[in-house]
Amino acid sequence: MKKIISALLIATTALSFSACAKQEKLAGTIKIDGSSTVYPITQAVAEEFNKENPDVNITVGISGTGGGFKKFVVGETDINDASRKVKSEEAEKAKANGIDMMELEVAYDGIAIVVNKDNNWVDDITTEELKKIWDKDSKVVYWSDVRPEWPKEKIKLYGPGTDSGTFDYFTAEINGEEKRIRTDYTASEDDNVLVQGIAGDKYSMGFFGHSYYEENKDNLKALKVNGVEPTTENIRNGSYKPLSRPLFIYVNTKSLERPELKAFVKFYLENAKDLVEQVGYVPLEDAKYTEQLNKIK
Incomplete structure (x- = not known):
């Protein structure tokens, strides 16, 4: 009798565990x-x-x-x-x-300012120069419009579309107002489209999340902003400003x-x-x- 009771208890316990397992299955x-x-x-x-x-x-x-x-x-x-x-x-x-x-x-995350890998005239850019390029009232057409020593070649610009949080953050921090930006740039919600565009044009510039630059650093170059590189540590400690978030x-x-x-x-x-x-x-x-x-x- 004891053996039978013991067996029944084990079976009941096993069924209980089984029922719990079924309940926990998501x-x-x-x-x-x-x-x-x-x-x-x-x-x-x-x-x-x-x-x-x-x-x-x-x-x-x-x-x-x-x-x-x-x-x-x-x-x-x-x-x-x-x-x-x-x-x-x-x-x-x-x-x-x-x-x-x-x-x-x-x-x-940080917002990376990126240029083509073959760009050999700029490694560092200021927030004032970024505003000069990207602002709604920008008169910049050629790289030389930013600094005279840069080439007189048209800047081809790439950036996120208006539904992007990166777009909102960048325009607020750089241009002083959300959504304030020139309209003659290639926009996409898909960062991979921006990566491909910049990688294929020597005189291009764009901005997007730092992680997408990290994924594509063999084909792109990230610029310092106000002398600070967009590294993991600089993003974490906030020194890559104002483009850390x-x-x-x-x-x-x-x-x-x-x-x-x-x-x-x-x-x-x-x-x-x-x-x-x-x-x-x-x-x-x-x-x-x-x-x-x-x-x-």
């Missing part, structure tokens, strides 16, 4: 969109998360920070990748639509009630330090990741 769909700058981090997190949770379908789009917020504030996505903070008008639209959001900082994800708090999304965000923050570095960005300090984790707990 499934569902997570919709993410937004910044092309934050995309490589979120995509890396999604791939690692799916190794442990293959039944969770995660889509990561690249509409730019602003383009992503347009979807996020009406409830079309669960998470918005953002290379800038949410704007007041975006937050108001979200509130009007009953969307409550949580801001989570995930990494640091934090990166964010914004999470729909209603979506956080779903176990698969809460598990994903928790996984994101627990593994961000390693994954951020792997894809060429600068991790936050340990205490900051702990602080973000405490928010979702």
Whole structure:
């Protein structure tokens, strides 16, 4: 009798563990969109998360920070990748639509000023010269319009589109006002398009997230800004100014009630330090990741 009872207890315990395992198995769909700058981090997190949770379908789009917020504030996505903070008008639209959001900082990044690899006349540029080139009222056509000793060759300019958080940040910091910029440049929300354009034109210049430069440094050259190189350490300590910035994800708090999304965000923050570095960005300090984790707990 004791053996029978013991066997029944073992079987019951095994069934309980089995039931728990089934309950803990995650499934569902997570919709993410937004910044092309934050995309490589979120995509890396999604791939690692799916190794442990293959039944969770995660889509990561690249509409730019602003383009992503347009979807996020009406409830079309669960998470918005953002290379800038949410704007007041975006937050108001979200509130009007009953969307409550949580801001989570995930990494640091710098905006790289890049030129063609064969450019041998400039290694360093000032913020005043960048404004002279990129401002809405710019009269610069040739490189020699910036410094007389530079070649009298037309500058071909490349940069993010107007839905990009990088675009907003750059124009605010360099030109003094968000979205204030000359219009005769090649714009794209896809940073790879910008990389290819600059790599193919000796007299080009562009700007985008530092990680994309790191990925393509064999074909491009990054300029010092005010004498400071856009290195990982200079971005982390803030000396690469004014073009260093934090990166964010914004999470729909209603979506956080779903176990698969809460598990994903928790996984994101627990593994961000390693994954951020792997894809060429600068991790936050340990205490900051702990602080973000405490928010979702």
